Amino acid sequence: MDEREAIAAVAGLARIDLGPDERARISAELGGILRHFESIRNLPTEGIPPLVHATAGRDVFRPDDPLPPLPLEALLGNAPERSGEFFAVPKVVEG
């Protein structure tokens, strides 16, 4: 897959509609980012365990205690469209 196809594929996955100008600009920006990663890839990392997370934290848990949910009106207040107690979206046909 060349760079243009890759950008089209990722844009498709992300549901982002890119015009020709945007594609050109993003192609240049992504190229720069990828070149930067290439230079990082050349660093000697042998014997260093892979980093899973950017912070040193681990095992952060929450007790299994219920908290109040959002009131229905507050939740649906953010919806572009609702139908009764439901969020309403364009018809999605399964199958």
Add this chain to the structure above:
Amino acid sequence: MVEREATIGLETHVQLKTRTKLFCGCAYAFGAPPNTLVCPVCAGLPGALPVLNRAAFETAVRAALALRCEIPPETKFDRKNYFYPDLPKGYQISQFDAPLSRNGSLALADGTVVRIRRAHLEEDAGKAIHDRGERTLVDFNRCGVPLLEIVTEPDLHAAADAVAYLVLLRRTMRYAGISECDMEKGSLRCDVNVSLAPRGDPPGTRVEVKNLNSFRMIGRAIEHEIARQGEVLDRGGRVEQETRLWRDGQGATAPMRSKEEAHDYRYFPEPDLPPFHAPARWVEELRASLPELPGERRARFERAYGLPSETAETLTAERGLADYFEALAQACGDPKAAANWTAGEVSRELNERGIAIEAFPLPAPNLARLLALVPARVSVGAARTIFRELVGSPGADPAALAASMGLEQVSDPAAIEAACREAIAGAPKAVEEFRAGKGKALDSLMGKVMGATKGRANPGLVRETLRRLLGSPT
């Protein structure tokens, strides 16, 4: 024609029995009014952050241990990215390359060992409703509910084995208190992978089948898919790698419309959650907290009580039923009778009342007192009648009930002889047949005596008396 073998793998999701969701404090209840169990975290509102529910992690590890999985010392979460209206964040928090468990197994009753590839934690999606008007309606209540995804190796080769695996998986999860595993309420869901290839060859192209809402559907869908793929191959065609949906009304699978790119999930580590550790000591504590599991218990019932495997299977279907049987066997000292009563009368009563054994009013020790009367003081038939009465008044004394219901066995030789003489006088044909060597004729005479005594006569004594009166050695 080449002999082909089907290869079946199963992906099962069980909903963990926790009070709250996986990453937020929302409670979840099946059937709650739509969008009433949702908070900023599970609605995916900007800035809201997930925090792992300790009970969900613990329950997941216990479940994995019940499936004899290895628990790696460290695990992490990943984002699985896709767009669907029931997924408010645009990604599902799941586990990709460092699941909390791997390499388990479940041994079926016939000795088949099904290997478990992995079991991992993930959050559920919401519910999209497509069949109400012009729009798709979305309910986020189920978003973030903790699921354990259990993936088998492709070790199964027949629909019946796949169903047997699921039955045992469900039992195991219920015994260990992991999940209710109620398919009707969606707390157990299963997708199957089926492929077909000439025996001895590597497995063929995998077809995934979804939309399976009962064990019956799963069995039928696998059988259908094996037949369908066989027909495609017979025609010289090629099986497409695809996802198909089971259409129960048609008894067939149909291709699911989906773009190839739909499977490009672009997994990456979930930056909002740190890694999690499973210290060996903690894992051993959880392992020790597991009860005896249904597979082991079935084997022990066969071995220790000498029960036939089918009876052992029935008795271990539910942990409570198995407990009841063991309490009854201990109290009455007769494991065979205890097994027959638990699998028979008790189970029938539970079915009729639509209740679980936990809600059964009659304690095992009092049923044992009834069984102690059989056969010397009451017949098996009379005991069944008394049993039904006893369930209604579980504190009553079985012996007193037998007396008050007039069901105590008649063992008085004079009374029995009188009844036998009457039966013989009234059935000359049966007598003639018996004397002519037809042993079965005795049964009809027995029937008459039992009828005349309303089933109360001691059957051994009746048989003995009839033979004596008819001049045949006992």
